Amino acid sequence: MPIISPSSIKKDSIKSSSLISPSFKLAATFAKRYYHAAFQNKYIRFINRASKIGISVGVAALIVGLSIMNGFERELKSSLLAVVPDIEFEAVQGSLPNWHATQAAILKNPNVIGAAPYIKVNAMLQQQNDLEAVIIHGVSAKLETSVNATHKYIKAGHWLTQEPVNAVTVATTGINAAQLTDVTSADANKVEAVIGQGLANKLGLSLHDDIELLIPNTSVSGKLAAPKYLKANLVGIYQLGGQMDYGQVYLPLSIIQEKFGWTEQQAEGVKVGLNDPFDAQVLGRQIGSSLHDYVYVLDWFRTNGHVYNDIVMVKDIMYLVMVLVMSVACFNIVSSLTMAIQEKHSDIGILKTMGLTPVIVKRVFVMMGMLTAVKGIAWGILWGVVLTLSIPELLSVIEQLFNVKALDGEVYFIDYLPTELELIQVLVVSVTAFVIAYFATLYPASRASKLSPVELISG
Known part of the structure; x- marks a missing residue:
């Protein structure tokens, strides 16, 4: 029977707890400290918050918009298509x-x-x-x-x-x-x-x-x-x-x-x-x-397909517009990171002279930008889901208060605003915002990593 020494147990525990590399932990530590310290500047803090709000608004608006389009698609299938023949085989003669x-x-x-x-x-x-x-x-x-x-x-x-x-x-x-x-x-x-x-x-x-x-x-x-x-x-x-x-x-x-x-x-x-x-x-x-x-084959796409095509087109346009909105908000991260780097020039220079590699420097500022993005995405998901689940009731209250009708039942096939939340779409929106934010952080982080210690300390 093999004898297990305390030293081997200690080594195993160290191995299991060191799944994350030391360089990554070091970069995360610096990113967290710099994130809170750099944004003490009011102007940098304002741009950072603007970026965060822009990302959250874009994510929330896209979740709500896509959920509404999902609702219309569901109602199209359950209401309009329920009373329209799916296919008609009509005699030619x-x-x-x-x-x-x-x-x-x-x-x-x-x-x-x-x-x-x-x-x-x-x-x-x-x-x-x-x-x-x-x-x-x-x-x-x-x-x-x-x-x-x-x-x-x-x-x-x-x-x-x-x-x-x-x-x-x-x-x-x-x-x-x-x-x-x-x-x-x-x-x-x-x-x-x-x-x-x-x-x-x-x-x-x-x-x-x-x-x-x-x-x-x-x-x-x-x-x-x-x-x-x-x-x-x-x-x-x-x-x-x-x-x-x-x-x-x-x-x-x-x-x-x-x-x-x-x-x-x-x-x-x-x-x-x-x-x-x-x-x-x-x-x-x-x-x-x-x-x-001998028959004509007439499917519902020929008679009422324009309604479905409109829903699909609006969904595509909405996704494109909201991605552009999120892109603008995410690229505000470039401005806030650039100013944060400018403030921490001397600190970065000292750390580089002590052996901090360019890769870790780049990783630090990428993580700083992603902290802003992740917070914005999290708030966007929260507000998007809450609004999606409550928007029919909110709209009903608004209609009663202002005596207006959002959808006229005499014109449309429904007289209320339908919503249907799909988790896969929430995931796609979140990942899209995350990827855009990641690319937005690369330029300023790369510039910081390429500066020499002499330029950083003297600048």
């Missing part, structure tokens, strides 16, 4: 001959969560003497809920319940045929309609009012004929916010098929819901190429 077969082919893709037929047609909604241009959406009441969350935003009334009663519908929806018969026979003469709150307010409509729709019609020769007339009963009013509440009318698919003289198998296209809406462009091409129908 009039209509799909058998939308059930097309739907079955689409549902084979594991990334698809739902597929529903539709017919879209431009029309006019007439209410007494008022006419309003609208888009009629002929949809399957049950299948539509798998690709469209509008039914979750019903403010008054209910979502569509009318469904055509046949074997195919029962098989695809899973609804009992007897239940469908009960629903449709309750009031067979009334056509159900669902519209947005904005359109209802504009035309003074309320629940259970009758609305009149004029659908464009063409003759056999292709000339414009008298419009088709359709009367429907308002059974539901939804409220999504923004322009989505205007100009849309949801009707049962079977009613529009009947008006066009189409069979129950025909539809203008099939809309699709995906697990991840941001995969719409890639999956749209993949699924479209596997279909036997």
Whole structure:
């Protein structure tokens, strides 16, 4: 059995405690002392504090700005994209001959969560003497809920319940045929309609009012004929916010098929819901190429992609601007370090004559600058996180005090300022500020290390 001497234990403990080199410890000691001593000068202290505040403001502003953009991106996905089809496969020639077969082919893709037929047609909604241009959406009441969350935003009334009663519908929806018969026979003469709150307010409509729709019609020769007339009963009013509440009318698919003289198998296209809406462009091409129908592939990037692109562009511009702000603040460190070096000329000269190497001198002033930067970054992270977590409540208080609205729900798809804090972004912002500050300290620190002891003592 080996004998362990006390001297060997002491050596091991020294080795374990000396992971940091003596030169680094020496530089850190001088940096800490010089940092507190040099900034006793009021002017140097002012520039140092200005640098610290600038860095903290830049870091905090970037964290808050990116968090707000994250919030908008989250709301875009959970609100706007929830009611907009991720992909639409629209027939090139009039209509799909058998939308059930097309739907079955689409549902084979594991990334698809739902597929529903539709017919879209431009029309006019007439209410007494008022006419309003609208888009009629002929949809399957049950299948539509798998690709469209509008039914979750019903403010008054209910979502569509009318469904055509046949074997195919029962098989695809899973609804009992007897239940469908009960629903449709309750009031067979009334056509159900669902519209947005904005359109209802504009035309003074309320629940259970009758609305009149004029659908464009063409003759056999292709000339414009008298419009088709359709009367429907308002059974539901939804409220999504923004322009989505205007100009849309949801009707049962079977009613529009009947008006066009189409069979129950025909539809203008099939809309699709995906697990991840941001995969719409890639999956749209993949699924479209596997279909036997000639279809246009329309993903949400074509219709509402400008909203997402605006968010991404603002995020990129914000990051660039804030990095420039942090750069200006960090380069104030150059001024404070230069003046600190000027004050400590004689001290550095004496230390150099005693054997202090240029590398250690450079390291001392790099550490001095980084002390300022680290403090600024720490305060920036603190204020950035606090503001991000409390900004919705703060904005709400400001809106109530000054009777203003930051986001108008009639224009945007939300009426509040959303935020979402991502720790990875906080880390990226912090590292970016740290790297910029490090490069800012190199020039004055290098100049100090290159000065000869004679110049330092005589200067």
